[in-house]
Amino acid sequence: MKTMLRGNEAVAYAFKLAKINVFPMFPITPSTLVPEMISxxxxxxxxxxxxxxLDSEHSAISAAIGASLKGARVGTATASQGLALMHEILFIASGMRLPIVMGIGNRALSAPINxxxxxxxxMAERDAGWLQFYAESNQEGLDLILMAFKISEDKRVLLPSMVGLDAFVLTHTMEPVDIPEQDQVDEFLGEFKARYRTLDTKNPATFGAFGSPRHYMEFRYAQHLAMERAKHVIDEVFKEFGEKFGRNYSKINEEFTEDADIVFITMGSCTGTAREFIKMKRKEGxxxxxxxITVFRPFPKDEIRKALKGKKVVAVIDRNFSPGFGGAVYGEVLATMYGETETKIIDFIVGLGGRDITFQTFEKVLEIAEKSLEGEVEKINWIEVDKEAVEKEEMK
Amino acid sequence: MKNDWLFAPGHGMCAGCAAPIIVKHILAISGENTIVVNATGCLEVATTEYPRTAWRIPWVHVAFENAAAVASGIEAAMKKQGEKANIICFGGDGGTADIGMQALSGMVERGHNVLYVMYDNEAYMNTGIQRSGATPYGAWTTTSEVGMVNPIGNIRPKKPVAEIMVAHRAAYVATVNIAFLRDFKRKVEKAFSIDGPRFLHAISTCPTGWRSDPSKGIEIIKLATETGLFPLWESEHGEDIKITYKPKFLPIEEYLKTQGRFRHLLKQPEYIERIKEDLKAWWRRHGVEI
Known part of the structure; x- marks a missing residue:
């Protein structure tokens, strides 16, 4: 049955359906409704x-580690500054191989505060060793949280997951969402049992030991292998979910790509706008x-390389920016496509700090992408930014 | 002879360091049904170099500032699982009084059933003797250097962490000194007999940072209490503190002269006077004239 839910509610329902044992939290806009619902x-x-x-996001993720290591299924939610405050501990959660699942209300970072x-x-946490999923809709948010538990807890993976839902556009916006039946979810996830060593007084072990140069790299390599195995496990779990719930997922979702000269790459809620825009443009021939891109970590290199092979232009829609380089997704696509010299890859920095991404935005993207068919264009393009105002201010 | 301490020998802690002695006596009382959370610091680094460990009970280290938060999560999971075990946090003064203060405050305020033990060697010793909030007035450290402009060293008084825990109305708060083993054991036993957040402040010699004779580790902290500088007391549920040992009130110079970190003070009696005045004021507040 479909119910009207905000994205945060969808995430909270997913945690409830997953029967989490412990929920450590600290409130932050725009994800606060998740802990409110769980409460x-x-x-x-x-x-x-x-x-x-808890007393901070730093403590929230620390408590998540404690609870997970004691053998509990743990969920939490945060965003933006809260995620940044967790930064140090995110690496420890993945380094200790704990299958914590976190919902994120994707939000800009200060300054200015936004x-x-x-x-x-x-994007700032992409090297933290967490699996990263991005939802296009509230339904995807709910489904991806459920699947993230199954993937993270798989013995071949044992890495934490974060599932991103766009701030406000999803977190605070009502959409029809199919809330699965509890018994179906129980069957899908199975009863939680820690498939890793826990803090057990009957079987004592030391966790978070000091790793010297003689041993440290092997721990990191093991994480690499787990991420590589996760690629396969994600496919498996997505397939099983599709069979059980009738909603199909894949690491990347291709639409209208077969005959396309220009391919847009998106993540999150702006995908819907892009889809409608593309449909409209295809009618114009x-x-x-x-x-x-639904799965950003592990990065779906093989799938993207295959999907983009032979395409003339790739327009990467980046809702993030790495000063001194460009968009993060652009960088990853560029590296993935190394050697494919006939494909032009162009970066578009759009929608930062909640600036709306509209048909107009994509018109500008398309204009530059089409221009690149005939000649050289800028590699990094800032769309709908008042460049003049900034330049004037900088001259002062 | 079989060594059956839950804290095993063979670790890398310095000779004369009081921390391992404190830890092994606490674990002896706590027993096997114990989970330890260790903040980053000497104790963590020197006892768990992979693949070896000195801990014969479940032990976890996550980071520097969050032992109390990690313990909160463990305790919550145990509640859900219906398990009971002693959860002990060990943190140094840096990990407790400074960078871990917020997490500790939160853990106590939320009432988690955890015993937090601060082993206090009065500076960041693991990184090489930098001042902490628990460094006493007049102590030299590598970040409270003594020179022409600053002849004192650390110019601020020690942060009263245990008293801050009393103000939190923690279920039990006590100061302990391993040189007074009977008082130490009684308080640790009492701590394990009470439910809720509990806090022990243990003074801990650091021969490396205190510039003291490693063979005098216990003697030196004994002097800390006998001079009145490290008073032994306890408090339950935020009640007024009760002194549990009446010191001999030996001249504080007896304590200061055992440590190179106070060497510069001995030549400057005016600063020693200031320590004496603070000491008198503390004891006067607790009904003792010295």
């Missing part, structure tokens, strides 16, 4: 979990395709 679920007995309201959507917060 309500726990208070009225709908969810039998320990709810810990509560609206972009992907800078999670323009051969444009769309690739949505």
């Amino acid at each position: 309500k679920f726990v208070a009225n007995g709908e969810l039998d979990a320990e709810f810990i309201p 509560i609206w959507c972009d992907h800078q917060d999670t 323009k051969k444009i395709g769309l690739i949505k």
